[in-house]
Amino acid sequence: MNVNNKSLVIITLxxxxxxxxxxxxxxxxxxxxxxxxxxFKKRCQNKSINSIRxxxxxxxxxxxxxxxxxxxxxxxxxxxxxxxxxxxxIENLIVFGDSHSSVNTNFIDMSYSxxxxxxxxxxxxxxxxxxxxxxxxxxxxxxxxxxxxxAFHRNNTIDFLKQYKLFYEKTTFEKKSLNEWNxxxxxxxxxxxxNDIYHINHKCKNEHSxxxxxNNKSVIDNINNIIDIIFNIIYKLYNIGAxxxxxxxxxxxxxxxxxxxxxxxxxxxxxxxxxSKYFFKKHSDINFIIYNTADKFKDIISNCNxxxxxxxTNMWKLNKENNLSDYLWFDSHLTDHGNKILAEDxxxxxxxxxx
Numbered sequence: 001m002n003v004n005n006k007s008l009v010i011i012t013l014x015x016x017x018x019x020x021x022x023x024x025x026x027x028x029x030x031x032x033x034x035x036x037x038x039x040f041k042k043r044c045q046n047k048s049i050n051s052i053r054x055x056x057x058x059x060x061x062x063x064x065x066x067x068x069x070x071x072x073x074x075x076x077x078x079x080x081x082x083x084x085x086x087x088x089x090i091e092n093l094i095v096f097g098d099s100h101s102s103v104n105t106n107f108i109d110m111s112y113s114x115x116x117x118x119x120x121x122x123x124x125x126x127x128x129x130x131x132x133x134x135x136x137x138x139x140x141x142x143x144x145x146x147x148x149x150x151a152f153h154r155n156n157t158i159d160f161l162k163q164y165k166l167f168y169e170k171t172t173f174e175k176k177s178l179n180e181w182n183x184x185x186x187x188x189x190x191x192x193x194x195n196d197i198y199h200i201n202h203k204c205k206n207e208h209s210x211x212x213x214x215n216n217k218s219v220i221d222n223i224n225n226i227i228d229i230i231f232n233i234i235y236k237l238y239n240i241g242a243x244x245x246x247x248x249x250x251x252x253x254x255x256x257x258x259x260x261x262x263x264x265x266x267x268x269x270x271x272x273x274x275x276s277k278y279f280f281k282k283h284s285d286i287n288f289i290i291y292n293t294a295d296k297f298k299d300i301i302s303n304c305n306x307x308x309x310x311x312x313t314n315m316w317k318l319n320k321e322n323n324l325s326d327y328l329w330f331d332s333h334l335t336d337h338g339n340k341i342l343a344e345d346x347x348x349x350x351x352x353x354x355x
Contacts, residue, residue: 069277075349076273078280078288083183083243085287087350090244091133092181095124096163097140097191097248100333105138107158107166112138119316119324120336124189126343135180139163146192146226151199153211160192164233171240183243187350190234191248193272196226197264198252219264227271231279244287246346247272251294253332256301257313269294289349296345300328300338307341 070077079085095101101124104115116122121129128134141163143156158166171181195211200222204212213222234245249269254260269292276288304312310326311319317331324330328338 069280075292076276076288076290077353078276078286078290079353080243080285080287083285083287085244085353086184087131087354089185090131090187090350091135092186093124093127093134093136093189094167094181094186095136095138095140095189095191096160096167097189098144098195099140099142100194100248101138101140101189101191102142102144103136103138103140105140107139110137110170112136117142117330117333118336118339119330121339122334122336123339123343123346126340127347130343130347137167139167140191143195144192145196145199147229150213150215150222150225150229151196151211152204152209152214153195153199155210156195160190160230160233164236168236168240181241183241186242187244187246188237188242189246189248190230192230193226193250193268194252197223197250197261197268200226201261201264220267223264223268223271227268227275230272231275234279238283238286243285244289246289246291246350247276248291248293249273251297253315253329256294256297265294289353291346291349293342296342297328300341304328309337 070079099117101122102116103112103122103124105112114121114125116125124136124138124140128136139158141156141158143153144159144163145151145153145156146160148157148159199211200213200219202209202212203216204214215222217225234242237245249272250265252260252265255262255265273290276290280286280288300307300309301312304310307328309328311322312328314327315329315331316322316324316327316335319327324335325337327335329335330338334342
């Protein structure tokens with residue numbers, strides 16, 4: 001082998017060894033980078049980390065979940081990244097519910113007198129005061145239940161099923177009062193279930209029974225059926241464009257103060273939260289806000305003076321010689337003052353979501 005061939009072999013071996021070394025270094029670095037990336041991703045998914053700079057870095061690498069479920073005081077928040085919730089753009093407040101939300105609506109032209117069980121304004125009207133851009137379309141009806149075939153109330157015929165039907169008919173056919181709503185400028189509110197819990201715990205004895213259940217199912221089965229109906233309606237709302245849903249958990253006064261029907265109330269509320277989470281995971285373009293009224297009322301009762309109230313446990317209607325504005329409860333309903341506190345808290349929560 002001549003000198004030139006030896007030199008060529010040496011050079012070839014040198015570059016071959018160099019290539020092997022560089023390739024090994026690249027693989028090692030790639031492996032280390034992958035481990036680093038995995039550790040970084042784990043940190044990004046750690047919700048306890050509250051660094052704005054770190055969150056922006058995670059977002060830039062696409063490591064944050066597309067949709068986030070978080071908890072604020074009194075609430076469970078489920079916000080979509082594809083359908084941004086912007087309270088500043090909300091123009092329509094569409095309410096379904098019972099006497100806690102009813103404003104004595106004329107369902108022909110959707111006007112309302114404002115009469116309520118508060119002896120003043122209830123929370124929807126106070127919310128309009130806090131946000132004067134809102135237009136109220138209120139389908140709530142005093143005494144309403146979700147489905148009167150499950151929870152019967154002799155004095156009410158406009159259950160949640162019929163409230164949705166009224167809304168749908170006006171949206172689809174009349175196009176009068178509801179033709180300006182769309183997915184992004186409208187907040188749908190559902191506050192119902194209190195009457196249902198009472199009624200399904202009483203079996204109908206005869207045709208004179210005022211509130212009761214006519215079926216022989218267990219309370220748990222009836223609660224599950226009621227929750228299913230609520231989310232069937234939510235699914236219908238979703239299909240016609242609803243993307244912002246605010247649901248109130250139920251909080252009967254007797255439960256707040258005496259743990260009356262505690263297990264049934266908790267079962268109902270927990271079902272609402274779990275079903276909302278499941279719906280949210282299946283539909284990434286919806287915003288769910290679950291407002292925990294029970295926790296809020298307990299907070300008011302524990303800090304009665306701080307809320308400029310003097311009596312947070314008794315009903316004003318049993319002490320009528322006293323000042324109504326000093327009371328949290330009119331009867332089993334909040335007073336005007338109590339509703340104002342509730343509306344202010346809701347308005348604060350919705351405003352905070354923009355941040």
